[in-house]
Amino acid sequence: MKISILGSGSGGNSTYIESEKGKILVDAGFSCKKIEERLNFIERELNDINGILITHEHIDHIQGAGIISRKYNIPIYITPESFKAGESKLGKINPENLRFIKDKFIINDSLLVKPFDVMHDAQRTVGYRIESQSGKVIAISTDIGYVNNIVRENFKAADVMIIESNYDYNMLMNCNYPWDLKARVKGRNGHLSNNEAAKFIKEMYNENLKKVYLAHISKDSNNPDIVKDTIAQELRANKINLDYELAKQDVATKLFEI
């Protein structure tokens, strides 16, 4: 399995994952052109994509999904609730390319995908546990206000974790957001802080885990150095040696193979 975070943050989110036979995007929150460019950067192309999995209907996750589906004839996998809430942003989707998800499904005889519900302030939000035929697992949740047991269960024994590290608590409290937005971000239906992400990584650490990506890092209430420090400190304190990388808004991460 190979993975690249094509970009992550409030300006757009998209992740590329491939196995031997299946190639997918999780979210398509950039323009079609930008996603083409980011894929070119890792020497891949939209022509080869077998499906777009949507986590929820916020614009930073679905902006390009409808256009890409129409232009490249790619199926969209989405919950009925997210589709209903995001239908006007997605535009007309060929009924054959609209796949409503409920439980586990398989893409191209190759990737076993399990959606799971997470807490966030969309109509409905899911994370995904994605397993290859050889049993490698990638777990992803980029917009999540609170880690509950369903989330823990689905991140169990993952080889790669992609988890949100949205804000630093003090920076959020001191930034110029209006109070209700601050409350929204830090609430259980908002986003995950650096400290919460660090604790979750420590909790989920297992000998399979090869890499963690920190995603959806806020530009207003966080900065990369604080993210690195917070994660490094938690790992050091628990004597955990683990490779981690910060996903960026403007550039794709290099393909990583597990």
Ligand SMILES: [Zn+2]
């Ligand atoms: Zn969101």
Ligand SMILES: [Zn+2]
């Ligand atoms: Zn988002």
